[in-house]
Amino acid sequence: MLVVTVGALLAGGVAWLAGAAVFADVCWAAGTLVAVLPAVWWVVAALRRKQAGVDLIAVLALVGTLAVGEYVAGALIAVMLATGRALDAAAERRASHDLRALLEHAPKSARRRSGDTVTVVPLSKVVVGDLLVVGPGEVVPADGVVDSGFAVLDESVLTGEPLQVERSAGDPVRSGVVNAGSAFELRAAATAEESTYAGIVRLARQAGAESAPVVRLADRYAAWFLPLSLAVAGLAWLVSGSAERAVAVLVVATPCPLLLAAPVAIVSGLSRSSRLGVIIRGGGALETLGRARTLVMDKTGTLTTGRPAVVEIAAAPNWQPDEVLRLAASVDQLSPHVLAEAITAEARVRSLVLSLPRDVVEEPGRGVRATVEGRRIEVGKPGGPLGEEPWTVAVQSRARLDGAAVAWLTVDGAVAGAVLLRDPLRRDAPRTLRRLRGAGLRRLVMLTGDRREPAQEIGTVLGLDEVRADQTPADKVAAVREERARQVTVMVGDGVNDAPALAAADVGVAMGARGSTASSEAADIVLTTDRLDRLADAMDIARRARRIAVQSAMTGMALSLAAMAVAAVGWLPPAAGALLQEGIDVAVILNALRALRGKLAGGLALAPATEQLLHRFAAEHDELRGIVPAVRDAADLLAAGPTPEVLSELQRVHKLLCERVLPHERAEETQLYPALAGPLGGPEATATMSRAHAEIERLTHRLGHHLQLAGSAGRIGPDQVDDLLSALYGLFAVLSLHFVQEEENYFALAAEPEELGKRP
Template identity: 55%
Template sequence: MATTLHTALRNRSDLLVFGAALAGLLAGGIARWAGSPGLARWIWGAVTVLGICCSTLWVVRALRRRELDADVIALLALVGALVVGEQLAGALIAVMLTTGSALEGLAEGRARRDLEALLARAPKTARRRTGGQVETVPAERVRPGDVLVVGTGEVLPVDGAVGAGGAVLDESALTGEPLPVEYWEGDAVRSGVVNAGSAFDLRATSTAADGAYAGVLRLVEEAASDKAPAVRVANRVAGWFLPLTLAVCGLAWLLSGELSRAVAVLVVATPCPLILAVPIAMVSALSLTARRGVVVKGSGALESLAAVRTLIVDKTGTLTAGRPALSAVVTAGAVPDDEVLRLAASLDQVSAHVLAAAVVRAAHERRLPLSAPTDAEEVTGQGMRGRVDGREVHLGKAAFAGQRGDAPWAAAARRRSDADGALTVFVGVDGRAAGVLLFDDPVRSDTARTVRELRRGGVDRVVMATGDRRPVAEAVAAAAGLDEVFAECSPSDKADLVRSERAFAPTGMVGDGVNDAPALALADVGIAIGTRGATASSEAADVVLTVDRLDRLAEAMSVARRAKRIAGQSAVGGMALSGVAMAFAALGHLPAAWGALLQEGIDLLAILNALRVLRLDTSAVELDQHTQELARRFAAEHIMVRGVLDRLKAAADGLGTDPGPAELDRARKVHAELVEEILPHERAEEELLYPAIASALGGIDPTGPMSRAHVEIRAQTDRLGHLVDRGTPGAADLAELRLVMYGLYAVLRLHTLQEEESYLSLADTAPPA
């Protein structure tokens, strides 16, 4: 708060001094126009003295830091203008200097606005349930285990778990996502988000000081607090520029014998483009990345981010979603897959198992009606059992769920689990195994697109370092398009890898867990996924993503590179123009007053060019609100598509050499689902989503290849219909039927993944994993 107040007061004083200098310059001009040249010189002289006072203060501050910067040139120019009687030139220099200071203050204020807004939102109190009563207590008195009441529109004061009934939260302040997010009972939520629904109970899992919001506030205090190497280089170059300027001044005075020429050189030599443009560009970039959900801890980290050529990424929680998700339901045949999931999710509503939330979430996504279980109990080392709608349900190991022997469906599920590195939970109904639930950690839908954007931006090498098994790691790396995989790594292995990569190129490390903290701290720039990452990783990192989207990293790196490029353009261009002006002034072709006016224009050009960083890169794809709504709609429908895909593959697996009526009937039902659900979904995409996406992407027919996939899906669905309507199939018919079903499964699955990666992940809310 003290820092914020100091910044506000400094910005206000800068504006007041600039206003006084400008008013004095204009007042002197009016006096001169009114025929009072003596009064005009007196007013301009006062403005010059004001400039001398400001420059002296700045020089003293620099000397206290043991620096000698270009403010010395400005001070000499002001004093020289008074000595030779060039009061108008002195007033112009004063206006020039105070203009630059005011612009810098405004840029810094704009750069900190988004970050400091978080400070103002920090809740000071909380409503806590105590003995049947609700009392208001200071937020710092909340302890883990306390039950809080969060009313509509209130900010969550601590991290916690949602109570009965669920909650709808507005997370835009932390993540930038515009739409509220729905959470179910038991889901973990973060402090700092707003309750956008009705009041709900929150069981605290942290104190206010240890919560996610407090962590963001600590990042705010660290952001923009350190000068980037380029800023320090700028000051050093300005220091070298001082003796050069004095030498040119002396030479001009010596050769001409006119002190006015030396003063004119000093007037145009003040290197404001160098000492202002670089920090303004960097601070502007910090503001822009903060608005996009990326907190960069200072302009030094921003420059390091721009220089990265090798990127090391963790797998879990970075390239993948970081939480288990239901990937498939494999049934034994007697109970449909949706009913298997519904019964399991109903029982899991009262389970504390790590996979229970994923089961319940999957059931909610499929809009399955859940029932309240009875007689539920945990069986240590086996699983959970209870009754749902009068049926006995078991969840857990195969034997516990009633699976005996090695049935084909169970063997297929195990093979799939081994290949994908998935977890399995068997479901038993009324004493017999009814199916198995498969869980994995899905690759983020924006991962592959982000890797491609990183490469286009200048990252030469992207490698994975993970503690997971090699087969699983290689499968994720293949999907993401990475260059190399380092599997089964310990924290020290990751740190060693960072050391080895840094020997060849500037290296960044991306991670989200405690095990990533040493590597994050060791890398040239450490990047933490802060949405679910550990505090240790966020504190060790130089950059923290506060939004659960990996593509914002590529965006932040693009902003960093653009800021560095624009800062260089502003500094070099401004100094080059100042050098040309110095030459003209030394030759006597540029009087001090005109030189001061020219330098004012040069400085303004450099600073305004630096402020271009605040504009978003126009090459980035931005969806309008209508297209984002369409993307979110079809992302939700993809949950339905995945369910049909699971049933399509299960039906194909069930077509052995001699399928019975039940297996053939399952194939017919799947075909009916394709006709009644999948084809209308594809037609709606073709008519609504694709034209909107094509408009955002630009170019000639950017969605053409995806439209061609729709044609193939329709054709194969028609072919499947002809096959299932033939009656009792022969051996050749069965082979063709399986071929069509497996082919349709492959095309639909690939097409769905491509849509999510290329189109749907462009929306502010990524499609469900």
């Protein structure tokens, strides 16, 4: 339609310049007719839905120009209408909401055991009480209970949590989860249609079907502009008796600021968002995002990284944490287990040299055994009871408090250490949520299938308004509907279990870089980069694009109203009115194009050299992270008594601080902070962090002074213990907080390495 109407307008213009006025009128009339037919259909379809939008004015204007012979005016309006429709079509292309990925994930058959015979049957043939065999890597076909032995399951599809779980005989298992261990037998407790996974699919379909269509910005303004335009045109005809005067009013009343300017601003916002890795599937979604007041978020993969990471390494007496990690990673480097990958990755970050394991045996649910450097090493669950040693009790206590998984290291039958892993908070999460609040969000809510304790801890750190833990997919949908009843609500998630809630929200946002296909299919917005701060960028862009669209529409309509008044008294014929309307259109479109640019609220112009520094120091943080708990562990040893072994450990920790931590802090002070001073607004922006550097150095020197006294005396004096403990625990607290603050406030500013490499 756009090509034909533009072609007809240009052909008519060429013919008119050549003196063929009749042929020019024919071309312009043809272009007008091409626009009238589909426009009438659009109006009829809208009226059936009890809606009357901008297209109705355009149809009346097009018919009016044909009736009074103002063909060039009709052709101009036809081009405007076609352009607006083309823009809307580009903005409204969106993926289907049928959640094909959910259906593709669901199994189509099951293996049923009868005696010693196993047969494959259609899923619809499974009945309650059937004994089913679930092989390694297979999806559990129906709800049931483990019949015998135990099962190792990946429940991330349903809960979003990345850590695998174990289920023993008699424990319930839900359909849709994946068997991450060896084959097990399941006693069906429900048919496939009545099982958990089928319920999620139904939830997603219902939620998507119940979502009301978005009322676009242009149609909302047309609701009052349309009757006003008709009233002015009718009054002009009634008073003057001239149909041409009424048509002139309709020509200048043609809502091109609504047909063109608003869509141009919105499409400009869509284009700008896509350059940042935010794919918005329609102008309606962008407009709604700009009006959002409530943000509901999943935890795993959204606020956290979605991958387990090593958070602490505990060592038995006479063992060092790095040696514990090195041996564990040596065994785990051949394992595909998600925890093994995290342990191996941490060892590589710390530049530990791994040994090649021999005689590797992996037992699902238990761990990995191998021979390393002539010693028999086991990583996973301990082979026997842990006993009541203080350090093992402390590890178990920390794991419970933090919601962490523990991989125990056993060397030749004796427990030598433990590696604690959990899903860490995203570095950019706190800063992003602060930006979102600044952008107008009034309420931040977290929904998670995780336990309350770790969920509440994250909620406290991030300052969330509400945290709901132990949430099923149905619970999440209910929560989103509850929030949506009060305010325009955005839901962010990344898993299959989030898909129904994404479909239920006013705007669903999927973390698409590593999220499930199902969540991306159900979402209105997909973040293609694994960065939560892109959502804040998208909201900034959405609010600016919507503000410019409103500004352009209101300005254009005000000018149109003025032109309508002039046309109503007979001072503006239809053709001149069409040209004047074109001038108004050009002005408001140029204004709408401002949505393509503009500074983002959280955007900082960082030089490439500064970003390289940020990446360098972030990597150093990863390497130094193991020193922080070593400071606390040394303090714990000292608290138990100032033995010669404690003095040796304190000397080791002091050496690490002097040789690794202090040089890092001094380099930040002299290189990184000056580079950040400009973008952040001056040296005062980094003053707090500089004060932390000074405190770290002061406490390190204080520790060194005590060690000099102890070294000359050959022991730690009783009068030194309290001050040493104060210095050590103070160092641990300051280092822990300082590392987190730098990561959140500074390191999160840098682009991802792959993004940095694409810049000119």
